[in-house]
Each structure stands twice: as C-alpha cells, then as structure tokens.
Amino acid sequence: MELRTLRYFVAVAEELHFGRAAARLHMSQPPLSRAIKRLETHLGATLLHRSPTGVTLTPAGTVLLNEARDLLDRADLIPARVAAEAGAASLTIGLLGDGTDLGAVRLADSYRERHPGVEVRVREADLTDPTCGLRAGLVDVALTRAPFDETGLAVRELRADPVGAVLRADDPLADRAHLELADLAGRRWFQFPDGTDPQWWSYWNGGEPREGPVVRAVQECRSAVLWNGTVGMTPLGHAMPEGLTAVPLADMAPSRVVAAWSAGDTNPLIPSFVRLATAAYRR
Template structure:
C-alpha cells in the first residue's frame, strides 16, 4: 500500500462521496476510483459500498480508515522531523480578524505543543480577501470565514456563527429582538471594493446589491455605521463598541469559520487536523 493511495482512500472515506473527494484532492474522479479499487485488491477486502444512496464504509473499510489515518500522521511527523533536522521550518498562516477567538487560541496552543520547532508566521488580512492571501501564494493555510470562491482550494468547515445586523444604538430597529433582511431593504449598507470575491460579497450584502460607503476592514465597517448610520452584518459573538448594537437576523444562514489550503504539506495537514479538533470542542456552532 502506498501512502498516496491511503490518502485517496481517507478522502473518500471522510467525504463518503467520490466527487467531493476528487475535488478535495484536486484530481478527476476516474483515477480516484481506480486507485480505491486497486487498494481493495491489495488488501483483499471490500472497503466501500457504492449505491444510489451514496458511499458507505464496510467494517473492513472502517478498520483501514483508523489505521490509514495513523500511518499518514506518522509519515507527516517524519517529514516534519526530517525538515527540522535539515534546517528551520516555518508555516505562514493567514487570519481574517477573530484574533481573540478562544478557538483560535486553543488551536495555537495545540500547534505549538505538537510542533515546538516550527515557526508560525501570521499574516493578518482585511475583509477584501477572504482567502487571506492563499490564492496569491502569500500564506500556506488560511483560518478565515466563508463563503468564498473555493475553486482549486480545500476548505473544511470548523464552526458556524449566527449573524446579526450592526446598527447604531439609537436606530429605531435596534430595539427589535430580531430582524429580517427585508427590514433593511431601504437602508444604506457598508460594502466592499469592486473586485472583491463575488461569493463573499453576496453573503455579507445579504444577497442583494447595496449602496453605501466602501470599507476594507472591521473598524472601517463599525465607523461607517457610527458616523453614517449605515447597516452591515456581524457574527453575534462579536461585541461592537457601546454606541453600536447587533440585532440577530432570522433569515440569513450562519456564517462558517473555515480552514483552507491549496497545497497540503505535512505542516498544513497537521494544522487542519488540529483546527478541526480545537473547534469541535465548542460543538461547531457559536450562539453568543
């Protein structure tokens, strides 16, 4: 069994879908299917049951999944140790705000414990690039928010945060317990510069074209609300200044916190694994 084939199998076993696994691996589906069939021939057991309902693991497949994950982790750790012995190793992490997020703090602590010899370089990014420089090759992995155009990227969802409308505290709508997007239809919103990822813009603009001041960072968003009385969106877990408030929106999907990468080296794979564990401890959704 080759490590590459085991990675293919793990991707299919985790996604339970050959198409999604192929996209995650940046390959087409036919060679992925052939690789899994060859693996089944090598181990002499059926690992996956394919049906109209989808893909399911057999008992043999479940057993191999546990072993494969352990083997791949050992291989990644070996690569990291060899790289460390050959010279200083580093990983560049792009972060979109949320620097005080307790889940991110837990992830940082776990990564330092596992990779004490690895230098972690952090690139803080404004709201105009949700991939935090990933597409431009400025970072190895991004800890960010979605949704955005994920073509060519691997994106794993870590948590979902309910979202609300940011308003001045003296705004008549600020007295409401909750709002719908229709309640804000005639208001000016803060918006992002032209050229910003359209999927990202559509979400934070509530799915509609908006008029209002152009902003690039979180503080600019808040100041636009404070000075101009404009409207914007914010995860409910964030606390705006005292002159502003956030009212929950009932008809907007929760906002995903994600880890994303383009090239999955051992340090990046370890980061994604630890991120999944760190964020799972909160149950996957933050409500306040």
C-alpha cells in the same frame, strides 16, 4: 497499501460523500470510487455503505479511519521534522478575523505540540483580502472564510458558521428571532472597497448591490452600524459590543471557515498544518 489511497479514503470518510471528497482532492469521482473499491478488496472488508444521498462508515471503516489518520499524521511529520532539524523550518499563516476563535486556539496548541521546532509567523489581514496575502506570496497558508476566487489555490473547508444581520440594539428589527434578506431591503449596508474579490463582495452583500460606508476591518463594520445605523452580516457566535446585536438570517448560506494554500506548493509543513486544522475546527 499506498499513503495516497489512505488519503483518498480519509477524504471520503470525513466528507461522507464521494462528490465532495473528489472536489476536496481535486480529482474526478470515478477514479476515486475505483480506488476505494480496490482498497476494500485488498482489505477484504466493506468500509463504506453507499446510498444515493452519501455514504456511512461501517465498523471496519471506522477502525481504518482512526488508523489511517494516525498513520498520515506521522507521515506528514517526517518532512517537517527533517526541515526543523535542518534549521530551515518556518511557516507564515495568514489570519482573517478573530484569532481568538476556539478552533484557531486549539490549532495553535496542537501545532506547537507537534512542531515545537517550527517558527510560526502570523500575518493578520483586513476584510479587503480574503486570501490574507496568499496570492501576493506574503503567507504560506491562510485561515480565512470563503467564498473567493479559488483559481490556483487549494482549499479545505474546516467549519460552516450560520450568519446574522448586525443591527443597533434599538433597531426596530433587533428583537426578531430571525430575519430574511427581504427584511433588510432598502437599508444601507457597510461596503468593501472597489477591487475586492467579487465572490467575497457578493456574499457579504447578500448577493445584491448595496450602498453604504466603505469599511476594511471588523471594528469599522461595527462602528458603521453603531454610528450610522447601517446593517451588514457577521458570523454568529461572536460576542457583540454593547449597543449592537446579531439576528440570524434564515435565508443566507453559512459562512465557511477554510484553510487555503497555493496549489502545488511543496512546503512540507503545509500538509500537516491542514490536517491539524481539520481536526481542530471539527471538535
């Protein structure tokens, strides 16, 4: 039984969908399906119930998932611990947005527990660079939000957050239970500078051209709403400052929290970081 096959199985078991798992593994679906069938044949057990809408784990599959996660965690730790013992272990993490997110806090705790000898450096990025310095080579891995141009990058989704419109508390729409993008037509929105990743820019503008003040940081976004009455979007679940509120947007896709790193990067600390992040953000 190869570690690679176990990684394939864990991806399918976590995504509960062969297509999404194949995309996560950067491979096509047919060889992934064949690998899982070979694994089932090797173990003499059905691991997954397949259906047109996805898959579900069998009791045997649940057992294997728990065992495989533990085994892969230990395997990922080997090169990291060797690097730490050699005195060359460091990891630079790019953070976008709120570093007090409970997922990030849990990840910091678990990473410190697993890798006490690793020096972790953190680089906070503003909203103009969703890859947090990854493309410029300033960080090894980024905790950020999609969408953005993923060319040359590997990306793992950690969580999906609903989003809402940021409004002044005295805005006529502030008391609504939810809004749709059409309710905000004609309003001024805070904007990112020219040259910002087009996919990132389009998402936070609700897919349409907008006009409004240019901002680069979360606090600037909030100040634009408070002082100028502009609107914009924010992930829900974050406390709003006094004078502001966030109203859910019913027709906006969730904001995806992701880990991103350069495809092909051989840094031995990255696989363990990504696995720990996946667990920390899904609690």
